[in-house]
Amino acid sequence: MKKSQIDSDRLGNKTKLLLKFNYTSSGLSIVFGLFCIFIIDVKGTIPFVFFLYASLNLLNSVAFKYHGSLTAMAIYTSILSWASTMVISLCSGGINSSFIFILAIIVLAGYVSTQLLGKIYMYIVITSIVIIYLIDWLDLNIFPDEVSSGAQDLFSLASILFSVYLLGWIFGKNLLETHHNLYRSKSEIEKRIDEQEMLLREVHHRVKNNLQTVSSLLNLQAKNSDNQQIKELIKGSQNRVLSMAMIHEMLYLRQNLSKIEFKIYVQELTEYLIKSLNDQQHDIDLVLDIPDVQLGIDTAIPLGLLINETVTNSLKYGFVESRKGCITISLKRNEANDTYTLLVSDDGAGFPEHTDYRNTKSLGLKLIHNLARQLHGSVRRIKAAKGTCYSITFKDIEKKLKHIPQPRT
Template structure:
């Protein structure tokens, strides 16, 4: 919010500077053109009066802005004043053939300084004015006369073009170039800061991964220093949970995308590790992974990885006691709801000897499956596959919510 407010203030300041520069420059040039028309090229009547009239009213507009500080009011007044003055001067200097009519194309830019809507309306008003000047001069030529003497036409054309080019090049063109340069420098600065933050976040993932591996090593050391089989089993389970999180941080550190991971690669790496971890029992377990190319955020991947760790570990530990060979299927796909996913984990092992309610189970692993599913704004249930054990988890990518 603070950054957006600062950007809006800078933008308002740039608009104010541009409009003030336009008002000062056009007022001074109008005064000079009025003097030239009156004293040097013998132009009398409406044209020099409009030049002086524009100078006085425009400077008064700037003076009033110092008090009310309303940029929109000043911009609208400047636009209307410029439009009326240019149209009148064009009508009295040749109509559609007047060289001063090109100023209408330039002052369109001044209209956009106030608001985009006013700028668009102002543009259509000027286009309509040009068409009206053309048709009036074409169908009613007797009602129009030029105040420019024949001997002064070339000089008037020259000063009109110089007036137009100066406004377009020095005022609007220079401002456009400065704005482009400012945007380019801002873009470079933002890219550098983004790169620095990405490197910092990548380093954070690297350190988190190292810290988790340290915790895993401590758990492993603790396991070796005890002869209690139950403690060894609990320590090993905790170690697997820690490493399931460490793998995610390692993948985020090694890849360019530091906010999302390729979930299929993650599941493949996690299951490979869990199988190797259980290799003491010489079990030959095949894993079939059916997961599409999908990127999940870390807030989803970590609890989902822990959930898969629990279900897969249960299959390795309990499903294949009678045989050392088995199959575990892991499938992930979207549901009919585009914001939801369905994860199925099943094995062809011995299965539970009785119905087990995941929500009321006393097993820590089953409790974790239920709680992790709720953390992902979803639910978990046991599948009745007829053979083996299966779980189905409905969840959402929580990073989107």
């Protein structure tokens, strides 16, 4: 559901609630006024205020149909309710009047409208109660008590019923309906999320299977060729495909469907490469210095391909003469500019310093630099006493794109 539709529904619910409160409180005020005149023989200010409140509140509801301002109607209703409750409370016992509890309903009505109005009404009501108490304490007698001692119990009973009916029938019922609607919406949203996660998990599973099928086809193609160079080219393509398949497999098997645990992925990928490319059974050690970090799929795929190329180059060309070697991969996060630095190095033979990826025929070297640009970063070769070392600086692409506004559909 779109945000505009949600806001419209919320505004409509508030409008219905306030109109229901106005009509119900006006009707009860008329009944209460008649009760005061004919049952408990109170014919002064109290019934007059009840009838005046009912009339002005009904006019307020009718006026809303013309001006359409919910805030104006809510403020007018609150002021009218507050003034009427103050006068009736002062005329029916002051701080001891049972009708004073209507002030609490005014606060609740304010919070139903907006949080700001609720806070304002709360402070006004607290101040009003203190004023009523001070008037009684100072014995100012601004408003004479119109309810006789014999009618006090009936007036209290009517006041309590008036309060409970408004609180229960209007606000209590609305809060219960709102709670049920929220619970139903929450359940529907959770159900949709579960369905989407299931579908996304299935997508990752199928992508992984398709990539593995492509890898198997490449493997069959390599077996059908007698050309060793072609076999090596196909093997390189096969490893690139499998490096992507591993990511989709990790996303399928784990809870997080958008990020992968990078350290585990690098370990599985490099161990596979060492096992599959180490034809001469060299003693290759693997050293990983990678923190527990999760990267988005848009970052992990090109980064996995980049690691595949650098490790493949090390295994194919770095340890031709040596029977023992070490490949080191480390990752550090630069908090200052929210970037990562990946170091991939070996202690093998290395390659000539004058080699440039722009004029070399090596597809692997070209891919390394192209993938670095895809990660919005850069790659450079660090001079080492022995072997080869690459330093790749990049950003988590998913984090960068998260704040880019999406086009409206």
